[in-house]
Amino acid sequence: MFDRLFNLGLRGATLGSKFVLIFFLARFLDPEDVGQYGLMVASILYALYLLGLDFYAYSTRELLRRDRSDWGALLRSQCALTLLLYATVLPALLLVFYFEFLPWSLAPWFYLLLVVEHLNQEAFRFLVAVSRQLTASVALFLRQGLWAVAIIAIMALYPESRTLDGVFAAWVLGGVASLAMTIPVLRGLGMGGWRTPADWGWIKQGLVVAVPLLIGTLALRSLFTVDRYWYMELNSLSALGAYVLFAGLAGSLMTFLDAGVYSFSYPAMIRASHAGDKASFTKEVRRMVILTLVLCILFAGGGFVLLEPMLAWIGRSTYTEYSALFYWLLLPVCLYALGMIPHYMLYARGHDRPIVYSHVAAVFAFGLTVAGLARVSSEFAVPWGLSASFLMIFFWKTAAVWRISKNGIDIQTSFPRTVH
Numbered sequence: 001m002f003d004r005l006f007n008l009g010l011r012g013a014t015l016g017s018k019f020v021l022i023f024f025l026a027r028f029l030d031p032e033d034v035g036q037y038g039l040m041v042a043s044i045l046y047a048l049y050l051l052g053l054d055f056y057a058y059s060t061r062e063l064l065r066r067d068r069s070d071w072g073a074l075l076r077s078q079c080a081l082t083l084l085l086y087a088t089v090l091p092a093l094l095l096v097f098y099f100e101f102l103p104w105s106l107a108p109w110f111y112l113l114l115v116v117e118h119l120n121q122e123a124f125r126f127l128v129a130v131s132r133q134l135t136a137s138v139a140l141f142l143r144q145g146l147w148a149v150a151i152i153a154i155m156a157l158y159p160e161s162r163t164l165d166g167v168f169a170a171w172v173l174g175g176v177a178s179l180a181m182t183i184p185v186l187r188g189l190g191m192g193g194w195r196t197p198a199d200w201g202w203i204k205q206g207l208v209v210a211v212p213l214l215i216g217t218l219a220l221r222s223l224f225t226v227d228r229y230w231y232m233e234l235n236s237l238s239a240l241g242a243y244v245l246f247a248g249l250a251g252s253l254m255t256f257l258d259a260g261v262y263s264f265s266y267p268a269m270i271r272a273s274h275a276g277d278k279a280s281f282t283k284e285v286r287r288m289v290i291l292t293l294v295l296c297i298l299f300a301g302g303g304f305v306l307l308e309p310m311l312a313w314i315g316r317s318t319y320t321e322y323s324a325l326f327y328w329l330l331l332p333v334c335l336y337a338l339g340m341i342p343h344y345m346l347y348a349r350g351h352d353r354p355i356v357y358s359h360v361a362a363v364f365a366f367g368l369t370v371a372g373l374a375r376v377s378s379e380f381a382v383p384w385g386l387s388a389s390f391l392m393i394f395f396w397k398t399a400a401v402w403r404i405s406k407n408g409i410d411i412q413t414s415f416p417r418t419v420h
Contacts (some may be wrong), residue, residue: 007278010137010145015255017145024152028162028190031241031318036164038228038244039102044223046115050089052116054214055081058206073124073193074202080198081206082122088092090114092207101229109168116142116175123182127361133183139178147174165379214358223389227382230370234378243329250329253299257337261291262344269348281348288341296334301328325383332386339390342397346404354400361396362389 025034061072061079090111097104120143127136141321151170155162227247233239265288272280303326311320346355370385 014145035240069192071191073196143178216359329381335390341396358396
């Protein structure tokens, strides 16, 4: 019981630290720096998918089917794939700086953070897979929570430290501390098979499983990367700082929904679907609907009440000038949250194809909407484009659920099955 409570406490502290960090960055840094920080975060998060290809979705399942004496062989094969991806993806990412999406001065931080984050991400997933939940939570807190608290305290005490370099340095140190803790744990698991040559046939089979769903994931994640670059192009870097702040606040709704609702409901939905228990499946869907609606309403109400005092505390006119952005960014987040209900209904029943197609279609909806409305309002065209995208996803997935239920189609794997 203590381990469970401690684990939940660490996860809560991590979420809280990430939530609070954006407030203090807005208070301590210029809006232009906050905008640059937002571009870096979005770019790194997107590049992580290119480095990993979501291969863990296949390798984790394979790992759990094998004896520990074979784990080293599988991990060695995955490491071989990772080195190949590093050799191809990392040089290609120089285009981000060549085309001036990010300034060259941030290139060293970008590559350092990207590699540290990727290694930590893969280690975290492995620890979770082998039921080292507490160790995984401590590692997650080191790389996402503790450094955020530390840099907030440092910037509060030492005004000269209020720079992007200070923030990125703290981020790197948090990641390195996480790796320093997890590597000895991984070495102590007694995994065998490390001398076995990389199995490229196994790697190819894994890519066949992982890549189809990765396409949908990349399409969806591109919305949360391109939106920032496009908003800066339509407005300014300081306006982007306001966008990053309000997008971070609105997006925290999904963080709390993931941690408090979806992470509990969708595994139960999968179990009920595989057992053919329609009553339990329906019960979990109803619970997800109610909790999602309640949290969306409470979050919107809380934002309406607290936004003005929060902006007064930050004390920067740029954020007050663009305060309406918060509500227009909260709308697509709420639509995204509602769209996760049919998403998990499809996923639990094994229908991946509508998920992928809806995400790809959403990219086109976003592009057409923003391009069409940019002349109407450069300030709100991007949030409107996000709203159009997530509204399309919601209706697409809901229609797929209705069609599958109407036709009485049982569990069917459109793509090779992966974990969420």
